[in-house]
Amino acid sequence: MQLLNMIFIVDDDPIHQQIANLMIKRQGIGEKVKAFSEAQDALNYLREYIYEPDLLPDLILLDLNMPVMDGWDFLNDYAGFYEQLPKKIGIFVLTSSIDDSDRKKVDDYAFVKGYLTKPLSSEIINKLQAE
C-alpha cells in the first residue's frame, strides 16, 4: 500500500480537524496532514505551490459547510486551475450533510472522487486508501 505524501483537511471545525488528523495518522495512510479552517487559505496554498508537486497534497478532504468561503466556492475556484497542477490530487467531500441535493451536486464536479459523510471512521480511511 502506497503511503500518501500529504493530506489536506479543509474544515472550519477544529475538533473535526483534530479527529481527522488522529485517524489518518493512526491508520497510517499519510505522512503529513495539513488542516485549513478557511477554504481560501487552502486555495492560496495550492496556487502558491502549483509548480512544486512535492509540496502539493495527494488527497484533500473538503468540508462543504464553512463560513466565508464554503466547500462549493472552493470547488468552483479549484475547477479553474486544477488542470494546471503537475499531479492529480484526489478530492473527497467530507461533510456532515446527508442532503441528497448536496450529494447530486457534487457529481457536477468530475474531479471530485467521492462524497463521504462524517464522522470520519477507519472504514472510510480504508476506502480512501483503496482509492
Add this chain to the structure above:
Amino acid sequence: MNDAIINKALASFVPALLLDLYGNLLSANDKARGLVQLPGGNTEKVHYDHLFGERTGVYWGALLATFQNGLQACVEFAGPDGRWTAWQLLAQDEYFVLLGHETAQPDKLFFHLPLGIQQFSVDGYPIKSNALQQAIWGPHHPIFIQPGYNILRDPVYRQIGLSQLFEEVAETGRSAKKEILLRYQENTVGDSIRLSPCYYEAIVFPAFNHQRQVTDLYLLLKEVTVQKLNLMGLEKSARLLESVVEHLPIGYVQFDHHGFMRRINHTHREFLKVRPGFGEGTYNIMSDPFARMYGFNELFMTVVTENKMVRKEIEVDYSAETIFTDLSEVRWMDYTLFPLQDPVNKKTIVVALINDITDKKLEHFMRTELQRNTEQLHLFFDAVDMGYATLERDGRVNFINKKAAQMAGVEIQPGCNIFDIIPEFRTPSPFLERLAQAMKSTVSESFSSYFYRVDKCYDFLVTPMRDNTVSVFIRDITGSRKLQKELHRANSQLSKLNRNLLNQNQQLEDFAHITSHNLRAPIANLKALMQLHNHSNEEEEKIEYLGMLESVINKTDETLNDLVNVVQIRKETDIRQEVISFGERLEYVSHELMLEVNQSGLRITTDFQEAPMITFPRIYLDSILQNLITNAIRYRRPDVPPTLHFSSRKEKGLITLTAEDNGMGIDMNRFGSKLFGFRKTFHKNADAKGIGLFITKTQVEAMGGSISAESRPGWGTKFIITFKTE
C-alpha cells in the same frame, strides 16, 4: 215729284236739309234749323251723324245704304218742343235732301221700350234702333256706322247664330230667341283691364203687312249676363258634384223610393268589377237574392220607413254573387244608408255609402292579436323571477314588469322616465355612467351594481332592440354576491393557511437543513471521538478525547439553544404586539449596548419623523435593533469611524425600517443568498457566530414582515425591514 217736293221744301214750306254724298250738311231752311237745333245757324262743317246719327242711332252710311237699296230711308226723333219729326231721305242730282214732317208719335213706344229694340229689313239691313239698343251695341258698332251693313252677312253673328235667328224668323214668320255672347266688357281692375263676357237674350220677331207678309224684323236684346253666369256657376257646381260623387273614395249607390238602383258611382263599379250590361234601373235591392241574403232589403226598408240613417259592417262573400260582379272575394264592408228627399217629386230616395274596411278589419284583428300577444308577453315577464323593462333611449319606460318595479323599490309607471323617478339616477355615479353608456350602445352590455337604498346587488344586461329601444334585464345577485364574498373570505383564509403551511414547510426544510449541517456535525464528532476513545488503550489519550468530547458537547448545547430560540420565535406568532416608538426602543437598546457603542465609536443617527411608531412585539424590535447595532460594530471598517443611520418610512401603507452602516459590506453576488442563514458568517471575525441576522429574519417573518439587504464590499450595508401592518 221729288224735285217738286224738294224745291218746295227748300222754299221753307217744309223743313228741309241739303247734304252731299258724304252726309255733310250743305244748307238748311229755317224750319229745319229750328227742328234740328243747328248751332248758330251755321251749316259749315256740320255732318248728318252729328245732327241725326247720334240722336237716332241711324248713321249716314246706314241711311244712305237703305236708300240706295231702294228702301225707304227715314229717321225719326223728337224736337226741342217734344214734337216728333220724321225725316225722309231723297236724292236730288248728286245731292241728297232730308225732308221733315211732323208725325203723330207713332214710334214712341219703340223708343221708350225698356228693352233694346232695333228694326231690320227682312233681308237684314238695320233700319232704326232705340237708345237702349244703341247703348248695347255701342256707338261705333258697324251696325251704325258701316254703310250697307247687313246682319245676315256679319261673320261674327253668323258664328254665334244670331244671323241664322233672323233668317229663321224671316222664313217661318215666328218669333225666335237665343242666348248669345254678344260682346266682352272691359273692366279696369287696378292697372289691368279684365274682359268679362256679356250675355244677351236675343228675341227676333216679325212685323207683317195686311197680306201677312213679313215686312220688317225686330231684334230685342236683353242682358242676361248675371242670370247666365249664375246658371253657368250652377252647372259647374252640378258637374263638380257629379265628378265628386263619381270619384268618391268610397262606393256611392242611389236607390229610388221603390228600391231600384238609380246610380252607382265609378268607385263602386271598379270595386265590384261590375259586369258590362249591369245598369241602373234594373237592379232592385228589395228583390235581389244576394241583397236579401245579407239583409240589405231590410236595411233599405228601415231607412225608408223610419227615415233614419243606418250603418252596418258586414262580411260579404262576393263569390256567392255571379250576376253582376266578378269579385270573388270575401270582404268586410261598411254600409251607411241614409234617406234623402227627391227635389222634384219629393219622394224618399236612399243613398248607400259603401266602404271596403277589410284592411281595417285585418289591422284591427292584427292589433287585437298583437295586443293579446303583448299582454301574454307582459304576463310572462311578470311571472319570471327577473326584472325586465323596455325603455326608450332617453330613459322613458315603455314596459316594466312587477319584479323590476319591486327591485327598484319605487312605483314606476310606463311613460315616466327612470332617470327622474329613481333618486339614485339623479346623481352622477359609476352605475349611472355605465347605464347611460349601455343605453347608447349598439351591442349588449352587462354590469353589476349595489343599491344602498334597498341593500341589494343587481346584475344588469342592457340589450339594444331593432326599434331603437333598449331591453333591460335585471337579476338580483345579492345572494350569490354574499356567497361569493364568503367564498372569497374562505379562499383568503385558505390562502393564508396555505401560506402559513408553505412557510412552515419552508421553515421545516430550513430546520432540516440546519439539523443536517449544524447538528449532525457535532454528533459526527462525538461519534468519532467515542470511537477513538473506545479504541484507545492509552489513558492520556482517553483523557484528551474526553476533553474534546466536552468541548463538542458544549458547542452542541450552544447550537441547540440557538435552535430552540428560533423555534420559540416561530412558534410565538401570537406574541403580544404593542404600539411602540422606534426612537424610544433605539434609545433603550443603545443604552444596553453603551459599552460596545462607545468602544467602537459608532455614531448612530435617526430619522423616524415619517413613521415614528410601529405595532410590533417590543422584545423582537429590541432584538432586531440590537443585532443591527452589533453587526455595525462587528463588521465596521477599521479605517473609518463607524456610522449607523436608522430611518423609518411609510410607503404604500407599509412601514419600513432602514439601517444603513458604513462597514465592510458583503459581496452580495457570493453571499446574498446565505446572508440571513443559520450560522453563516462572511468575515473572519472571531465573535461572529452567524446567528444574529438569522434571528432577526426569523422575528420579522414570524410577524409577517420581510427583510432584505443591499451591500457593497468596502461601502457598507443597508438592511431594509418591511413590517406587516394591520
